[in-house]
Amino acid sequence: MDVLAAMMRELHFIAAGYRRLELSAPWAISFDQAGLRGIHIVAEGRCEIAFGNDPPQLLKTGDLVIAPRADPHVLRSPDARKMTPTSSAKVAAESTGGRIVFGGGGEPAVIVCGAFVFNESDHPALSGLPRMVHVAGTDDTASRWLKGYVETLMAEALAPGPGSEVVLARLSAALITRVLRHGVENMHETGWLKGLSDPGVARALAVVHDACGEKWTIESLALVAGQSRAAFAERFHALVGEPPMHYLFRRRMREASRLLRNGRTGLARIAETVGYGSEAAFSTAFKRYSGQSPGEYRLGSGRDDV
Structure with a gap:
């Protein structure tokens, strides 16, 4: 049996939505809505991601991260560590459509941010997933499969049409499963996913x-x-x-x-x-x-x- 496939079927991926964030430093956005699990794709520029009191991690153009456990986290420009983050819900509420412009007018960055939901939100398997999986855009092995997924997903998210909700859900489920498979070899946190290594x-x-x-x-x-x-x-x-x-x-x-x-x-x-x-x-x-x-x-x- 393919354990990863079985787990993804049990968790039952049901929805995904995306927005293009056109940002300028300094900026800081918090992602802390219960049950929403994040996907962040750095299309241009750079930023930091931080979980709680953990040291921040720098993300660069082409990087992708997912937060499969829905742990609260912050995305920010590298010069915004002392800035109070604005809630992603507030940023989205003050914008229309799939494009958001936000920040102080400095160094630019473009990030495609998505949120996905599992139907089985209390499934014990979620505790066996890592807090974050990071796929670097400079990883030659990952880039061979990542580029196609990301380009197709971004095109559908930013120019939706009839059936886009289904297309985005299926694309996102495939991408997340592939990213988790990639993350098995690089995981430090214990759990069933680490066990697959x-x-x-x-x-x-x-x-x-x-x-x-x-x-x-x-x-x-x-x-x-x-x-x-x-x-x-x-x-x-x-x-x-x-x-x-x-x-x-x-x-x-x-x-x-x-x-x-x-x-x-x-x-x-x-x-x-x-x-x-x-x-x-x-x-x-x-x-x-x-x-x-x-x-x-x-x-x-x-x-x-x-």
Whole structure:
């Protein structure tokens, strides 16, 4: 199984919108709307991106960044570190159409800024994504695939026509998936995406996602990974950020949540599907995970905020 593809399908990318920002220094814009995940493409000039108290990172012409976890961040001109940022929502509200002109009249920059939304905004997989993925415009390997995506997306965003909403959503989903794949090798943060950088761990993740109801043990997963039990457990934890069996437990409970929400599958069948030998054992595990019994969860709104 392709774990990245499976995760993107589970998250269900549903929308994207873009604006062209024509900026002049000094300027600073904050992106902090809940649930909105950012895409920023530096078309001309340079800027900085900063997350919280982390050191800022300089972006140059051709660079692309995504913020897949929707962490608040600021884009600004390099001379605007002491400036109070203006909310991106306010900047957009004071403009019309897809073109925004903003700033103090100094050094120019043009940035295409997008926001995208996942339908499964509380999906645990989001915590396994990095705060930011940066693809440098000077990266020769990336430039071979990045240029085509960006040019097509920018053309559609800045000259929309019938069906543009669907086109932008599909293009954005493809671009984001490709950027995440590129980011696997350069990630420093732990999570399932980082786990894909290790062939053995990636194989274990694939079987857990493809067949979570199998009677997996540390030993059997280590065999899939082609590693010793101890080496596998240590490597998986170091890359993914949690022990293999805890990851398997969460995968099973997420699948059970999905089956409970659809309302058509009986508890005994759900228990069997996610690897439990009885309804009682499954119910105990599910309540430990969600704080609700399976029946309570099914009768409720189906909200899963674990």
